[in-house]
Amino acid sequence: xxxxxxxxxxxxxxxxxxxxxxxxxxxxxxxxxxxxxxxxxxxxxxxxxxxxxxxxxxxxxxxxxx
Numbered sequence: 770x771x772x773x774x775x776x777x778x779x780x781x782x783x784x785x786x787x788x789x790x791x792x793x794x795x796x797x798x799x800x801x802x803x804x805x806x807x808x809x810x811x812x813x814x815x816x817x818x819x820x821x822x823x824x825x826x827x828x829x830x831x832x833x834x835x
Contacts, residue, residue: 791833800825 791799803825808816 796829799829803828 800822804818804821807821807824808818
């Protein structure tokens with residue numbers, strides 16, 4: 770049981786470390802690019818730029834949470 774807690778703690782630390790490596794500027798650029806591709810996927814027709822941005826934020830956050 771003790772090993773499990775240690776392992777989970779190490780995973781959490783590793784995730785925090787990965788997040789710290791990427792600057793806020795780089796993260797924003799990644800989100801902007803992802804939002805662009807979301808809009809491109811629907812042919813830039815309809816949609817909402819704010820919704821695209823929020824979806825892109827979730828996508829990038831999910832990538833770094835793994």
